Structure formats: C-alpha cells, structure tokens
Amino acid sequence: MVEPVLVARGLNKQFRSGNQPVSVLSDLSLRLDRGESLALTGRSGSGKSTVLNILCGLEQPDAGRIEVLGEAFDSRTQERGHQAEARWAKLRRQQIGVVFQEANLMPALSLLDNVRLRARLAGQNDDDCRDRLERLGIGELAGRYPDQVSGGQRQRAALAMAFAMNPALILADEPTGSLDRHTAEAVTRQLFELQARHGCSLILATHDTELATRCSHHLDLGHQPGS
C-alpha cells in the first residue's frame, strides 16, 4: 500500500476583514502520496498561500485535521499551542522544505553559507552544497550575499536550501512568480528535476496553468465546494 505523505481533512479558515468574517477555506481536503506533486491554482486571494502556511504549521486552521509525515495535528484536540508548534518546527527543520515568495535567506550569510546552514540544521551532510548551487547555475555567486544577487538568483538559492535538507516534502509558493519567463522556465525545470532525483513530494502554488499540468494532481481553489 502506498503511504500518504500528507492527508488533510475538513480544513476551514476564516479571516476578518474589518468586522466581517471572510471564509477563505471551506471544508478543504487533500491527499498526497510519496513522490507525487500537487498544483494549487486559483486567482489571487483564493487561499493558495493560506493552504501552504497551514500545511507547514505557520498558520492554524479554524477546523480540520492534518497528518503529515507521521505527525497528526487536529484542531479539536486540546494540545497546548507550544507543543504543536514544537512538532511543526521540527518538521520544518528536518522534513518539510519551504520555498516561499520572499526567499528566506539570512542576509548576513553568503548564498553558500545559507545552503550549508540549512543542510546542517536538518542534520544533513553539507559537503555538496557548492555543487547544488552549481547545478542551479549560480555556482559563481556562492560567495555573494543575498542583497548582491537578483530575485531569480535568490529564488534558486532558496531551492538549493530546500533540497539541501533532503526533505520528504517541499512546499513552494509561486516560486517563479517574480521571475522573467526565461528564468522561470529554467527554475521550473530544475524544480522538477530535483524533485524526481530526490523522490520527494511537492505542493506548488502557481498562477501558471502550464506548470500545473506538469504536476500529478491539480486542485483549483477557485472551485472549492462552497466557494
């Protein structure tokens, strides 16, 4: 039997806009097996980033249950907030690589040291970090600081960091959204190559329908039941 990497059931999330509650997710369920990829699409404001934030514990759903990599989180249990947060933090450190819109690089570290730090925090060997940057086409920038490279180059460094963890699951939020077409294609190709090589699962929020067709599954948040 195929082991699911992630199962989410009945996720609900509301935000307040002024005094009005606005429902962003309504009874959302999804499942992802090992090595599979899922594209989350939908117009701006449809909740893609909210789903990714919930699936790595950076935001809490109002209701719902998530099982990810053997850890279960249920909004109905009375688990104290900091205990759940510690379990999420461990998952993000060791097993869930996040590539978010603003690449989270440490400004005081070179690109190479950012990748090495990420590998070490995940308990991985950091010997091949320079190779990772080279394979992503930014080897010659290894010694530069994040503010000395372009947005596309920072995005590639963020990918190198995520894969240096050797994660079981990668969550990528519009990883090519701020890139020109040519760079976006190169980064996309690298993303899928790395995913295949590592055999990890991938959830990708994207506006790009062409990119979505390259994933094993596709969920359009514009067409959620109840929306």
Ligand SMILES: Nc1ncnc2c1ncn2[C@@H]1O[C@H](COP(=O)(O)OP(=O)(O)O)[C@@H](O)[C@H]1O
């Ligand atoms: N922290 C927040 N407080 C209030 N509203 C929020 C917050 N985060 C997101 N929203 C709202 O939730 C909706 C979904 O946002 P988001 O998940 O960022 O969508 P997407 O990534 O698809 O553009 C939007 O209407 C947004 O304004």
Ligand SMILES: [Mg+2]
């Ligand atoms: Mg978003």
